[in-house]
Amino acid sequence: MAGIYIHIPFCKRKCHYCNFFSLASSKNKDAFLDAVLKEIYLEQSYLVPFQVQTIYFGGGTPSLFDSYKIQKILDTLAKYFSISEHPEVTLETNPDDLNPASLKDFYSIGINRLSIGIQSFFDEDLLYLNRVHTASDARKSILDAKNVGFKNISVDLIYGIPGLTVSRWDQNLETTLSLEIPHISAYALSVEQNTALDLFIRRKKVNPPEEESVIDHFRLLMQKMKDRDYTHYEISNFCQVGFYSIHNRNYWKGVSYLGLGPSAHSFNGNSRKWNISNLTSYIQNIQSGVPISEEETLTTSQRFNEYIMTSLRTVWGCRSKKIIDDFGFTIYDLFRKAASLKIDQDLLKEVDGTYLLTEKGKLFADGIASDLFIVES
Numbered sequence: 001m002a003g004i005y006i007h008i009p010f011c012k013r014k015c016h017y018c019n020f021f022s023l024a025s026s027k028n029k030d031a032f033l034d035a036v037l038k039e040i041y042l043e044q045s046y047l048v049p050f051q052v053q054t055i056y057f058g059g060g061t062p063s064l065f066d067s068y069k070i071q072k073i074l075d076t077l078a079k080y081f082s083i084s085e086h087p088e089v090t091l092e093t094n095p096d097d098l099n100p101a102s103l104k105d106f107y108s109i110g111i112n113r114l115s116i117g118i119q120s121f122f123d124e125d126l127l128y129l130n131r132v133h134t135a136s137d138a139r140k141s142i143l144d145a146k147n148v149g150f151k152n153i154s155v156d157l158i159y160g161i162p163g164l165t166v167s168r169w170d171q172n173l174e175t176t177l178s179l180e181i182p183h184i185s186a187y188a189l190s191v192e193q194n195t196a197l198d199l200f201i202r203r204k205k206v207n208p209p210e211e212e213s214v215i216d217h218f219r220l221l222m223q224k225m226k227d228r229d230y231t232h233y234e235i236s237n238f239c240q241v242g243f244y245s246i247h248n249r250n251y252w253k254g255v256s257y258l259g260l261g262p263s264a265h266s267f268n269g270n271s272r273k274w275n276i277s278n279l280t281s282y283i284q285n286i287q288s289g290v291p292i293s294e295e296e297t298l299t300t301s302q303r304f305n306e307y308i309m310t311s312l313r314t315v316w317g318c319r320s321k322k323i324i325d326d327f328g329f330t331i332y333d334l335f336r337k338a339a340s341l342k343i344d345q346d347l348l349k350e351v352d353g354t355y356l357l358t359e360k361g362k363l364f365a366d367g368i369a370s371d372l373f374i375v376e377s
Helices: 029-042 067-080 100-108 123-129 135-148 166-178 196-202 211-227 246-252 279-287 300-311 320-327 329-344 361-371
Strands: 002-008 052-059 083-093 113-119 153-159 183-188 231-234 237-239 257-260 265-267 271-275 293-297 348-351 354-357
Touching: 002 246, 029 067, 029 257, 029 279, 052 067, 052 246, 067 083, 067 100, 083 246, 100 135, 113 123, 113 135, 135 153, 153 166, 153 211, 166 211, 183 211, 211 231, 211 361, 231 246, 246 300, 300 320, 300 329, 300 361, 320 329, 329 348, 329 361, 354 361
Parallel strands: 002 052, 002 257, 052 083, 083 113, 113 153, 153 183
Antiparallel strands: 183 237, 231 237, 257 265, 265 271, 271 293, 348 354
16 A cells, blocks of 8 residues: 655745745646646656555645646546545645635545644634634634535644643634544644744744643643543544544555655655755656656665654554564664663553553653664664
């Protein structure tokens, strides 16, 4: 099995915190679509012999594309790839792009999972983040999606926003839960270099996130989701039974995937490649039949470190047997010794040969993973 990710880089405007490749412009939409369709043809052998189980439209803001353009991409994928009979097809959306008519169109062409960028149900938070939509738009988009027939709905929330008290964060979670959303992705606000938020903080125009608030928000998030019987299946992701993201689960489990569009990444188990983060160059080179991408063959250390980083974030954890089978006893012995120190610190636990983060450890997931990495000699 495999997955396909399509990066649609257009936005109405850039959010202050965003460091993904995106453009606050609608220029070159048609040329971009033509390029993506040709890239599908050029990359048709990348996932052979795997069958595609998931298709994910990310961005940017894919919901700025109408259903006709999305349909053309789906039809072209079906022409050149082996697609499973019932694939998971996810469309990332923003509330301000959704209405009953557009939702019906997306539903009719086979989009069966929506990821809605809510971020907050408070207008002051949305203003800080420079989002286009309002809190009212957020609620309406969810209700409209459910009325159209969408059942597999995920919403994105952001915590750690300056001024977002624990009480208001609790209200955000309660609002989400009251809307009976089966999948919730919640991310701590991070200040990425060279974003507008980074610039505003350095110029003291806005306040930065506070680490103590981020920790308090995350602890409340974990407890609230546990109380409501949501599975905390990855550090930032929670779901009701049967509603985890298959696409992202496969990514964390090291399944092969193809990325299409500018800045999109691909992985086939042994190597990784990524497209140039420039729309004009991407279009020009795809149309000439010579995509601009960089590629690296992963070393044993890199493959091991990626396995630790991705698997440790999940409810499935790091499996001793996989480490031994894929990397050998020498590397497993190094891992086991380093992991034992984290167990002593109540950051990790070992259950039947699987290493998992403890509740305390989930607060420090990335740091714990990096301490378990092996360094190239």
